Amino acid sequence: MNAHAFEPLIVGFFCHYCAYASADLAGSMRLQYPPNIRIIRTPCTGRLEVDFYLRAFENGADGVLVAGCLEGGCHFIEGNLVAKRRVNQTRDLLAEIGIEKERLRMVNISAAMGRPLADIITDMIKTVRELGPNPLKSTSGNKKEQKDFVQI
Numbered sequence: 001m002n003a004h005a006f007e008p009l010i011v012g013f014f015c016h017y018c019a020y021a022s023a024d025l026a027g028s029m030r031l032q033y034p035p036n037i038r039i040i041r042t043p044c045t046g047r048l049e050v051d052f053y054l055r056a057f058e059n060g061a062d063g064v065l066v067a068g069c070l071e072g073g074c075h076f077i078e079g080n081l082v083a084k085r086r087v088n089q090t091r092d093l094l095a096e097i098g099i100e101k102e103r104l105r106m107v108n109i110s111a112a113m114g115r116p117l118a119d120i121i122t123d124m125i126k127t128v129r130e131l132g133p134n135p136l137k138s139t140s141g142n143k144k145e146q147k148d149f150v151q152i
């Protein structure tokens with residue numbers, strides 16, 4: 001294996017009630033997925049603003065995966081629908097500034113979907129690996145900031 005092969009960093013914003021519980025389940029089931037994702041738990045994906053996604057990319061994420069409850073299953077009624085609109089807005093913004101919109105993805109899963117979640121994470125990492133490094137990362141040149149971000 002090439003020691004300098006690109007290994008993407010994915011930031012995962014997972015809602016507490018479904019997606020994070022599903023990640024827990026995947027761990028309990030000892031399901032394997034690549035270690036390229038850093039999961040941040042949020043009470044609900046509806047809490048996430050467009051700015052959160054843009055800042056993740058600015059601070060060195062190669063991809064962002066947003067995972068919320070199934071549609072109709074959000075514990076805050078419509079939080080995941082709000083999140084879906086904001087993710088789509090952000091994808092359009094990314095495309096406008098020349099960043100592939102595939103770097104940002106939202107999925108809806110239940111707490112019982114440990115295996116599908118592991119597959120989604122694996123697929124997201126594969127997609128971003130094929131896209132290559134986040135172009136903002138190569139222009140920002142501030143490795144210290146990116147390292148700090150990873151440790152959040």
Ligand code: FES
Pocket residue numbers: 015016017018019043044045046067068069073074075076077079080
């Ligand atoms: Fe899970 Fe709202 S509580 S997306």
